[in-house]
Amino acid sequence: MQEDISLSQAGNRGAPEISRMANVLILLTLPEPVRSQYRDRLRRRFPEITIELVDHHSKTGPYIAAADALVTFAPMLSSHVLESAKRLKWIQALGTGVDNLIDQAALRKDVIVTNVRGIHGAPVSEAALAAMLALARGLPRAIRAQDERQWRRFPAQLLHDKTVGIFGIGQIAEALAPKCKAFGMRVVGVTSAPRNIAGFDRMHRREELTQVVGDFDVLVLLTPLTAATRNSIDTQIFAAMKPTSYLINLARGGVVDEPALIEALNDKRLAGARLTYSARSHCRSIIHSGRCLMSSSPRIRAGSATFISTMLCRQSKPIWSAFLTAISTA
16 A cells, blocks of 8 residues: 655554554664664654664565565565565655656555655755756866867856746645746746646646647656556657757666657757666666766767766755654654
């Protein structure tokens, strides 16, 4: 069972209260100072329960059989953890999306899954702006020149007076829209439920994306990965986009038809992209080429204004501090 609620609501919306759990296991493959904050703060808040911490799924063996609750990011899990979790009642996923957790065959139907919502607006919207500025100002190109010890001049683009389309309207989009307006951008939303939201100049239904995407200088993807959105950014969308436009994917990698994207980039039908790394990605073999973050396949040709990065929000202090504040009141 999935409860799509904020952790601070878990106690009064049907999810178990952490204070009722006898044994809690935290599985976090994060730097030691970050993951220890989760364990230490929860131990201080709940001294009556046993809280253990491991940094890799291969180390869960001594604790998982007795665990009543598991705190983790879904990509850090492995099926053997769920198969061994005979007493497990609750999984607290530390991200918003849980599609890669609730789809696991080893997850029992009676285990409640809760996620974290409402704390990603600031960091992810700033990540979107960072990507927009990096692409508009030619940061990948500048890094290549620096690494090659070359002084090169090239024109930079402005965000001012450009149009950004945001596909998927939730709390992150609501935080991003006014930031884009502060840069003098026009902001257009694309969503399954159009509504009036501060910072947006207009809204369109998801089915209208192909018709309106040609107006966008930047397309930012924030939509959840569902059956309806999987591979929805495809050849048809890329054909309708401006050749001077940028794609910024902050959603799941599966939202984008990656072979179609790679073809569009190589054919210069897009000016550049910020891609989300996915284990199943066609760009999954990631290396630092000495010039920029690129696919080592190399399916994306060297020199394109493209970079692939992981979401670093989970390691930022505001994120884990907000989570710990929420779970401490659960």
